[in-house]
Amino acid sequence: KQWYQRRVRGRDKEIMLNVFRTIIRPHVEYAVQIWNLPAAHGNWKLIMELEDVQRSFTRLIDGLGLLSYQERLDELQLTTLLERRMRGYLIETFNIINDKVRYGENLFRMSSCGLKILKDSR
Numbered sequence: 001k002q003w004y005q006r007r008v009r010g011r012d013k014e015i016m017l018n019v020f021r022t023i024i025r026p027h028v029e030y031a032v033q034i035w036n037l038p039a040a041h042g043n044w045k046l047i048m049e050l051e052d053v054q055r056s057f058t059r060l061i062d063g064l065g066l067l068s069y070q071e072r073l074d075e076l077q078l079t080t081l082l083e084r085r086m087r088g089y090l091i092e093t094f095n096i097i098n099d100k101v102r103y104g105e106n107l108f109r110m111s112s113c114g115l116k117i118l119k120d121s122r
Contacts, residue, residue: 028053
């Protein structure tokens with residue numbers, strides 16, 4: 001079936017969470033800034049396929065398999081992959097607006113007081 005079901009012996013919460021965070025999630029999120037599609041009509045199939053990876057993995061954890069997906073996420077203190085991507089976008093936008101990074105200077109134009117993002121008139 002899936003390689004982690006064959007390789008990982010224990011289904012203990014701590015072990016499985018460590019496997020997910022160190023092996024599975026980095027593969028699912030690889031280069032997400034480049035390929036990520038907005039949550040819009042037509043893109044939900046890909047978004048749900050990615051979410052299914054996390055959904056099926058959390059179902060394997062001892063004592064959590066019969067809980068709903070949201071209850072499993074709450075128990076493991078995880079968020080959906082869509083929420084993680086949105087959080088990443090917010091952090092990146094904050095870094096660009098506050099000159100914490102050396103790219104994206106032309107993406108936003110700030111008001112003179114520095115409190116508002118202005119629509120570019122170009």
